[in-house]
Amino acid sequence: MRWIDINPRQWFYRSILESQQVFLDADKERTLFNGHTYNMFEDEKERRVEVIISDEGQKEFEIQGFKPDPRMEVLIYIDGVVVFPSKLEDDYVHLPNPIAGNKEVVIIISGVPRLTKYPCDPNATDCSNGNCREVPLSSGCQPQYPSVNLRQRGSYSFNINYLRNEVAISLGKTLKRVNVELLPGESTQNALERVLGFKQDVFTVINGVLYVSYHLNQVPVRINYNYIDHNDGGIVKYTAGERVIPTSNCVLYNDRFFPDVKLTRAEFLSLIQRMRENFYNRYTDRGYVKVNKSLTQRYIRDRSEIVGRWYDEDVLSSLDEKYLDGCYVFPLYEDDSFNPQACITRAEVIVYLHRFIEWSLERFR
Template structure:
């Protein structure tokens, strides 16, 4: 479900929850080592052992199981030869805060930007379709080059942030600076690019560490976090959008003038899911009955959490309705 896309625009059917705050002593850690001959132990002073924040060990791009993991130290099963890349990653244990009916992850900074690094030959870097393609590999994962059209006067950070967004498989190079997805903050990346080196246009490859002081992570499902009613109906609308597209080959349009009165509509209209909710609540079965009932006093109360019973009831009515609508 988390990887399903809306046919019309390619966005996620189920939107993730963003965060960048972690429990004290259980933050995200990425530590890169280049081994010396016979090295078997790797010191990570900032790591506190916790089952909620395990460490993953990548040796030359391959995940391995260590002999032991302790606070501040990782020990591998066998000594390694010199010159081998070892990356230790702890993804962190997100902190949660109470927000109405939810215990939810949250963000502690808002001036976020994608992790980046200046290339060694930044000043003579050039992009050309007539030369070897640019490449980016992170721990064996190949990313795709995203071309961002940045015009004079544009804010580079903003344009790249908007273009790259939460995409996980893209990278950007602009004026000799490489930008990677948020989840790769602190990771080593192998970059292949073109530059004029000693008067010769040539391709070169180097490893950089991309970093950002504030990222906006969106890489977890948080299965134990409850869902607000409004978010649930946003999900239903996204599912309906895909079904409509596949059965009719046309894009689903929001209802521009829904007729049904929702008593707390004024508070609803300030939410991102307002138009989707109003569109769905205006739908009727063929017998003229509304598909989705409102709550007491004809209110929706979109910020309230849903029970499992409510979710099952609404899903059942949704399935019954779309079956009738598209049969």
């Protein structure tokens, strides 16, 4: 499961787990829910990856500056097998049993994301009245996918017709290779964002440089790949098990669900839109046909507050949906505004879901 802050002890675990099996595309890469991106952490509770080679019989590992916190997840991988710690204390992580020597131990400390108060009312400047929500913070740095130069970078070669394919393994998982081709004038980072996005456990190699998913920052990877040996008559050779550690000074994590963060009206309608897309793909021969936001026709008084945001296409497409009698499915306020950044109320959630169910039964039964 992709959300590190969701576990079986939580009352909503099963619902979220099952919702993650609802995909919006045939390749099963786009799920119903999107996570919140973040890369800032509370002081002394940063995300960390520690790579240690064990001693014979070792059972505890010293991590200077580590301070346990119930909001923090600590996972230990021993030769790719996950082990949960038996005890956490300042500067130390303990294993349930001693292990053999010369084992690669990867300790991933999730950290505690920093949250900030955010006014539900975009015109509000004072959060003291409690009419605010907490949202995870991003630093605003320029994200770069974790990368590392391969040892044979200058002679690296890839061809699907080669006898042996590229293979990359990290934390006991075989990563999925994603082909990334740069468009004319496109930067490598923009191409990676377009193709990799926030996919987990994927990799690609461009010009002998290995790139991996954001969440694998500073995590060891073992890779097999082909290269041309120019000192041996240009023969294609295969290197196996090269150990590298891709790194980046600025990543965006998207591996938390943040179950206690309140939704805005825009976020909720974006979720509704993803459900609409799923229904069209499942219950019609034609499937969902994306409508350009510029072609949506409904008058929305505060449309300018929607256009240009990450959710603009989702929100405008959903608000443009109609019943068979021509009436719009989702209501606006009396002054025809939508107020996308306001927190959605329980009453509004019920109304939107009820009308969505009515529309679904009418459209797809």
